[in-house]
Amino acid sequence: MPLPKLPTRPAAILDVADLKLEPKDTTAPREPSSSSDPHPLIEAIETVALKPIAMEKPSKSITLDLSSLSEGAEKLSTKPKGSVRKKPAGSTTTVKPASKSSGHAVRKLFVLDTNVLLHDPSSLFRFEEHDVFLPMMTLEELDHQKKGMSEVARNARQVSRSLDTLVGEHRDLELGLPLDGLGHKDATGRLFFQTTAMASTLPPDLPMGKADNQILGVVRALHDKFTDREVVLVSKDINMRLKARTLSLSAEDYFNDQVLEDSDLLYSGMLALPDNFWNKHGKGVESWQQGGTTYYRISGPLCHQFMVNQFVYFEGPMPLYAQVREVSGKTAVLATLRDFTHGKNNVWGVxxxxxxxxxxxxxxxxxxxxxxxxxxxxxxxxxxxxxxxxxxxxxxxxxxxxxxxxxxxxPVGEDIGFxxxxxxxxxxxxxxxxxxxxxxxxxxxxxxxxxxxxxxxxxxxxxxxxxxxxxxxxxxxxxxxxxxxxxxxxxxxxxxxxxxxxxxxxxxxxxxxxxxxxxxxxxxxxxxxxxxxxxxxxxxxxxxxxxxxxxxxxxxxxxxxxxxxxxxxxxx
CATH class of the missing domain: 3.40.50.300 (P-loop containing nucleotide triphosphate hydrolases)
Structure with a gap:
């Protein structure tokens, strides 16, 4: 019996097109391959094509895409021999669903009232990563307030100049203007203008000729249009915020200029020392006099709370009325005060x-x-x-x-005129x-x-x-x-x-x-x-x-x- 002819090319470099795979019975056991070192591409194709379906229950998070598989095969065929790394046994593949950009997912859309811009001309750049929207009525009211020499008129002109600079560098207003264009690096959001008329569904009792109601109409239209974003009205007008909330719209005050949320937390300039002050701070006290003033250098856990020029007092068996002159860690220097309650130290008779x-x-x-x-x-x-x-x-x-x-x-009441x-x-x-x-x-x-x-x-x-x-x-x-x-x-x-x-x-x-x-x-x-x-x-x-x-x-x-x-x- 004559022997078969030898292949014209070595088996190690056979192309996929030369392979003629016959349909096989997937339930029958596979015969061992005669080749001791099969080609990795052939092994991968056979593994995918001949893998029994009943061997593993498909997971809900795994999606098999044939197009991606064919693309992967093309990439495999173009790689040189030895570049394919086998996946370790027991490893799983997780296909993550496409997610939205994290910045757009959390960004809010703040609609600014005119009084916010007149109160703080730099309020446009105080909303960090969030976007800002200016209704057409806000620009109209800015135009009415720009004339004059008052503080409000100056603020209106400053806002107009900032807007003009932002618009001058970008022509496409539909995509929004980056707020960091003027050097405000913290403002990473975008500025949007009202470029088209917006149909709103406000109650008929609210007259649309009023500027506040027109801005509320814009907020309602944006709220209905961007259902996946939080649209918030920012206004210094309490009544406008109340009307917005009665219409189920989000409204907030402008808090960026707030130094403190509670006036009770305001720095008073004084600190009452506790009853055990001398027990914890009385050891190793240094004292000296200079220019008629006595100085004390004390150490203790309370010293790091002191501020320079703050007054501290202790009214007890050893009273102390002093002013903080230096603070360094747990060490502070206190200076005694001049007693202006005594008649000899009166100031202009007071x-x-x-x-x-x-x-x-x-x-x-x-x-x-x-x-x-x-x-x-x-x-x-x-x-x-x-x-x-x-x-x-x-x-x-x-x-x-x-x-x-x-x-x-x-004036407290009515002005008396010029x-x-x-x-x-x-x-x-x-x-x-x-x-x-x-x-x-x-x-x-x-x-x-x-x-x-x-x-x-x-x-x-x-x-x-x-x-x-x-x-x-x-x-x-x-x-x-x-x-x-x-x-x-x-x-x-x-x-x-x-x-x-x-x-x-x-x-x-x-x-x-x-x-x-x-x-x-x-x-x-x-x-x-x-x-x-x-x-x-x-x-x-x-x-x-x-x-x-x-x-x-x-x-x-x-x-x-x-x-x-x-x-x-x-x-x-």
Whole structure:
């Protein structure tokens, strides 16, 4: 019997096209291969084609795609010999379903009301990875507010310039504009404009001619269109947020400008030491005197909670009233205070009546403290203490050249209209507190920093003292503060709770060499619209300046005006 002819090519390099596989019975056992080293491609194809179906129960998470299998076979055939790695025994294959982008899955769509942009011009870039949507009515209201020299008009113009820069670099508004185009790296979302009319299903009772209702209509249309995203209205208007919630729409206040969520957490500038303070901090105390002040270096677990220029007090068998001067880990340096409650240490005839007033007077008379903030309710003595310290340092010690007083002209009731006269004459109706305190400081025979005679010379001496004092006190308006620089001035900012953080920055940065800035206010009496206790400029500076070696803060607690005023503050 003649032998078969030898193959023209070696079996190790046979192509798949040359293979003619006959259909086999999958239930019959396989015969062992005669080749000791079969080709890996042939082995893989035979394994897939001849694998019994009943051997393994298919898993729900495994999907066999024939197209992907054919693509894998083509890749296998193109790889050189020895490049195919066998899968280890017992390993399983998991096919993950296609998922959405993680950024788009969690991104919210914030619809901004006009008052948010007018309140904070940089609010566009404060939403981190989330997207921002501006309705057409928001742009229309921005256009109405851009004229004028007020703070609102300036904010409107700043927002318009930012939008113009963003739009100028990108032409396709449908895809959105990247918010990080102006250097705001934290804003990774996109800005979208309303480019088409949106049909909304608002109740017929809401007139669509009103701007707020048109914005609500846009929010409803976006809510119905993007069902997989959370659409949130951001507005400073409480009534608009209430209307949005009654329509089952998400609405939030603008919280980015909030310094604190609770005003009770605001830094008070004081810390009451516990009863066991000396037991834990009394060992190894170092003390020395310098310039009439006694210093103590203490160590203990409470020292890391101290802040520079913070007042600490301990009222017990070994009382302590001190100011923190240095903090280093668990070690702190405390300095004793000057007792301004004693008559010999009076300042322009005024003495401190309680512990907090004594702390405040130490800050006001400290030449190394450039910024002082005093908080307190009406009648706690903020203006009187500040003015007395200013007169003493201007007229007696000559530390400052003059006193400058300014405040926000926000009326409590109806405005009285335009006033005639110069800048100081226009500001006089707002400076009633100044007149009242000057009357207190100059009413005594030996008060006011000068000796006033009796009889007919009493009125003359008092008039001369008042003229001298008024010549060193200037009343300025906030509207003319830009571009100015104050040298060696004693600058008092009254009613600072009505200032925005941006206005506060504008005022404090006017200070030149040798100038001391004092901010007075009560965050419970805010008259400026859209400002709250957490977003007030006074709260802002108290939180940002705490711990700075040349700044101090005290919250006055006890009213000293009269028993009637104290009782009215409690029960009314």
């Amino acid at each position: 003495t401190a009546r309680n512990r907090e007033q004594n702390f405040a007077m130490n800050l006001l008379m400290d030449p190394e403290c450039d910024f002082v903030s005093l908080l307190g309710q009406a009648g706690t003595g903020k203006t009187l203490l500040t003015l007395a310290a200013g007169l003493a340092q201007v007229l007696e010690t000559k530390r400052y050249s003059e006193i400058i007083i300014t405040r926000v002209t926000v 006033l005639p006269g110069t800048e100081e004459e226009k500001m006089q109706p707002w400076m009633g507190a100044l007149e009242d305190n000057l009357e207190v400081l100059t009413m005594g025979e030996t008060e006011g920093g000068s000796s006033i005679g009796s009889g007919q010379t009493h009125d003359w001496g008092r008039t001369g003292t008042l003229d001298l004092i008024r010549s060193r006190i200037k009343v300025k308006s906030l509207n003319f503060m830009r571009g100015r620089t104050f040298l060696n001035k004693y600058l008092i900012i009254d009613e600072a709770q009505n200032l925005t953080p941006k206005q506060m920055k504008t005022l404090i940065t006017r200070a030149g060499p040798g100038t001391k800035v004092i901010c007075l206010g009560n965050i419970a009496q805010i008259d400026t619209p859209y400002l709250t206790e957490g977003s007030s400029g006074l709260t802002f500076v108290v939180d940002r300046f705490k711990g700075w070696p040349h700044a101090g803060h005290v919250t006055l607690q006890r009213g000293e005006r009269s028993r009637l005023a104290d009782y009215a503050g409690e029960v009314l």
